[in-house]
Amino acid sequence: MAPDPWFSTYDSTCQIAQEIAEKIQQRNQYERRGEKTPKLTMSIRALLQNLKEKIALLKDLLLRAVSTHQITQLEGDRRQNLLDDLVTRERLLLASFKNEGAEPDLIRSSLMREEAKQGASNPWLFEEPEETRGLGFDDLRQQQQKIIQEQDAGLDALSSIISRQKQMGQEIGNELDEQNEIIDDLANLVENTDEKLHTETRRVNLVDRKSASCGMIMVILLLLVAIVVIAVWPTN
DSSP: OOHHHHHHHHHHHHHHHHHHHHHHHHHHHHHHOOOOOOOHHHHHHHHHHHHHHHHHHHHHHHHHHHTTTTTHHHHHHHHHHHHHHHHHHHHHHHHHHTTTSSSSSHHHHHHHHHHHHHHHOOSSSSSTTTTTOOOOOOOHHHHHHHHHHHHHHHHHHHHHHHHHHHHHHHHHHHHOOOOOOOOHOOOOOHHHHHHEEEEEEEHHHHHHHHHHHHHHHHHHHHHHHHHHHOOOOOOO
């Protein structure tokens, strides 16, 4: 895997800052002896412009890496601290170049102390956590990619769960619609059966009334026959 372009740019920027400090110190020594330094001044001015452009490039690379999630938030904060330190060095060097600030030897020694603390392979400004201590840039990048992959896998699992819940909700809704249709059919069937029951009840009542009337008529006819028989029967 190719080295991280941010750190390679950062290393070259630190070297430029150190070179500027050395040249400013050299210029001041020449001026104390009364010597003119136009070429050295032009060289320092060009290096300062290069330093400014490098810092702007580091800002752009950091913003792009953070916005595209190429690095974690923790590493983004660390790189921002490194970048802030470079901006401070740039201001000190510019002030020293204009004879408005600290002496270049103090700046140069400060740069060397910072680089000694940072180390060659992992230039952090503060103590690393245990999980990243001893890892190189490539290992850190692989670890970040693994974290991003795990986050993506978690999001995929969450999306799958939400999809299943949505499907279950749709199935439950369909089942409720079917049950509502069955209930409506049962209600219509009960209503039709109730109407038929009332109709049959009226018919039974009508038949009962007719049967009772027929019975009375038969009784009356039998009585009339008996009376007639008695009337015509010869008596002794």
